[in-house]
Amino acid sequence: MRNAMLSLTALSLAAFTACQRKEAAPASAAQVPPVEARIIQVKNQPFSASVPITGSLVSKATVEVKAETIGKVVRFPKEEGDRVEAGEAVAWVNDENYQLDLRRAESAVRVIEASLDRVKVQTAYAELELERARKLLASGGITDKELKAADLAERDARAQFAQAQAQLAQAQAEVAMARKRLRDTVIRAPVAGEIQKKHVNPGAYVEAPTAVFSLVDNRRLELESFVASSELGPVRPGQPVKFTVSSFPGNSFEGRVVEMNPAVEGETRSAKVRIQVDNSGGRLKTGMFAEGEILTGITSHAIVIPLAAIYRDDRSSKQSSVFVVDKDRAVRRPVVIGRERESEVEIMSGLAPGDFLIIEQSIELADGVRVRPRS
Numbered sequence: 001m002r003n004a005m006l007s008l009t010a011l012s013l014a015a016f017t018a019c020q021r022k023e024a025a026p027a028s029a030a031q032v033p034p035v036e037a038r039i040i041q042v043k044n045q046p047f048s049a050s051v052p053i054t055g056s057l058v059s060k061a062t063v064e065v066k067a068e069t070i071g072k073v074v075r076f077p078k079e080e081g082d083r084v085e086a087g088e089a090v091a092w093v094n095d096e097n098y099q100l101d102l103r104r105a106e107s108a109v110r111v112i113e114a115s116l117d118r119v120k121v122q123t124a125y126a127e128l129e130l131e132r133a134r135k136l137l138a139s140g141g142i143t144d145k146e147l148k149a150a151d152l153a154e155r156d157a158r159a160q161f162a163q164a165q166a167q168l169a170q171a172q173a174e175v176a177m178a179r180k181r182l183r184d185t186v187i188r189a190p191v192a193g194e195i196q197k198k199h200v201n202p203g204a205y206v207e208a209p210t211a212v213f214s215l216v217d218n219r220r221l222e223l224e225s226f227v228a229s230s231e232l233g234p235v236r237p238g239q240p241v242k243f244t245v246s247s248f249p250g251n252s253f254e255g256r257v258v259e260m261n262p263a264v265e266g267e268t269r270s271a272k273v274r275i276q277v278d279n280s281g282g283r284l285k286t287g288m289f290a291e292g293e294i295l296t297g298i299t300s301h302a303i304v305i306p307l308a309a310i311y312r313d314d315r316s317s318k319q320s321s322v323f324v325v326d327k328d329r330a331v332r333r334p335v336v337i338g339r340e341r342e343s344e345v346e347i348m349s350g351l352a353p354g355d356f357l358i359i360e361q362s363i364e365l366a367d368g369v370r371v372r373p374r375s
Contacts (some may be wrong), residue, residue: 038364066209066211069098070208130151134147240256253285307344308359319334323358330358357373
């Protein structure tokens with residue numbers, strides 16, 4: 001009996017020891033649960049690169065119209081916001097004195113024209129007398145002194161005729177000036193646009209160069225934006241632009257790059273870019289703040305992945321890495337980055353269509369770790 005009990009005890013100890021060894025043994029790699037991750041299959045897709053911009057809308061035709069005459073404004077029927085065409089009469093200054101000046105100048109012209117006609121007759125008579133005196137001198141009918149007197153009279157007549165012609169030209173110039181002063185009493189729009197501000201009202205006294213009204217043409221708008229020198233490389237004239245303004249949420253507007261400033265400003269390290277705006281709908285106004293992007297290039301077959309899938313130490317570095325899935329295991333793969341957008345990045349090399357890419361980062365990911373798609 002005693003021997004049987006010893007044998008049973010020995011068997012129990014052996015079994016306990018075996019259980020402890022089994023529990024103490026490390027779990028094998030096959031028993032480690034896989035890491036759950038979001039996985040996508042890499043595909044070719046169009047990719048458009050862009051440069052962000054912000055700026056204000058400005059009109060190519062903003063004009064402050066000033067008076068060119070002196071007097072009281074008698075009419076100014078247009079109001080702020082009214083549309084006017086180029087050459088359209090907008091305001092009128094009292095023209096009574098200028099009408100009188102014109103009539104006086106025209107009268108002076110008529111007086112001088114009459115005097116010129118009289119001098120023409122005198123000149124013609126003096127020429128005939130000189131010719132007759134020359135013939136008489138040849139036949140001995142007059143003396144040399146009398147011929148000289150006839151010659152002097154003819155030259156004096158010609159001088160009076162030239163003087164009368166000059167006086168007529170001066171009087172005609174006075175008429176032209178009087179007519180211009182009369183025309184200046186009607187203040188016209190030099191370009192088409194909308195009246196931005198009225199500086200005077202009927203009854204106001206104006207003189208050159210009193211500002212009468214400001215004119216702006218919102219059909220000829222440009223977007224002026226300063227672009228950092230580090231992003232100027234891909235920007236070219238002719239590239240399309242898309243932008244929005246806070247006044248019309250949810251609406252997108254278009255434009256096109258027309259010019260880049262040839263110099264970068266030293267203080268901001270940026271250059272001004274001028275963008276011609278399509279305002280055919282007439283909704284955009286001078287002074288509106290705009291945000292958008294210059295589309296610098298489009299690739300029809302690009303490999304584009306989420307930015308969150310990229311591992312890199314430095315944002316400016318083009319050498320980075322990603323994790324792909326190969327036979328249910330994570331594999332780190334180096335990639336070369338191309339153009340970037342807010343949440344996407346173009347991959348120049350390192351990935352191919354059909355690869356399975358892990359698009360979220362995790363501290364549990366490492367080479368060889370088992371991975372399964374997140375449900």
